[in-house]
Amino acid sequence: MSVSTWEISVPDKERLIKAAFEAKQFAYSRYSKFRVGAALLTADGQIIKGANVENASYGGTICAERTALVKAVSEGITAFTALAVTTDVASPLSPCGFCRQFIREFCAQTMPILLVPADYEARVAKGEPEGILETSIAELLPHSFGPEELELPRQPS
Numbered sequence: 293m294s295v296s297t298w299e300i301s302v303p304d305k306e307r308l309i310k311a312a313f314e315a316k317q318f319a320y321s322r323y324s325k326f327r328v329g330a331a332l333l334t335a336d337g338q339i340i341k342g343a344n345v346e347n348a349s350y351g352g353t354i355c356a357e358r359t360a361l362v363k364a365v366s367e368g369i370t371a372f373t374a375l376a377v378t379t380d381v382a383s384p385l386s387p388c389g390f391c392r393q394f395i396r397e398f399c400a401q402t403m404p405i406l407l408v409p410a411d412y413e414a415r416v417a418k419g420e421p422e423g424i425l426e427t428s429i430a431e432l433l434p435h436s437f438g439p440e441e442l443e444l445p446r447q448p449s
Contacts, residue, residue: 300374304337305406308333308374308376309412311329312331312378315331315342315343316343321346322346324346326379326380328355329341329356330355333375335372336371338369340369342359342363355388355391357391361395361398372398372400374404375395378408386407386427395432396437396438402430404426405427409423409424
């Protein structure tokens with residue numbers, strides 16, 4: 293599936309990636325030791341950061357992507373232009389299925405999602421390719437179910 297995504301400016305992209313790395317520093321991942329940082333760029337240029345927060349009951353864990361979205365939405369911010377996600381793994385990793393559905397709820401299907409490898413800064417310093425996978429929720433969650441489906445006409449029961 294090839295869905296074109298919006299473009300974001302280079303300065304916004306750099307700010308967003310930096311914020312995702314900053315967010316990862318606050319991850320509470322004492323069980324999995326798998327830190328994740330996420331940063332959302334809002335329509336008015338703000339950046340909202342989120343880190344994964346684990347829980348001993350495991351089911352109570354919240355991922356970085358959902359943390360950032362919940363922080364924004366709970367403050368009345370619901371318009372976003374990009375998302376960056378990073379981990380401690382030297383390859384770009386995708387949000388989990390639960391996060392993909394959550395992103396689908398609040399973000400346009402063609403909004404850029406930047407999956408940033410942990411060694412991004414080292415690659416840039418060496419002049420190597422960044423290794424970022426730029427995608428969208430339409431590509432990560434094809435044939436998705438969203439809020440607009442709830443408005444479709446239904447057969448009477």
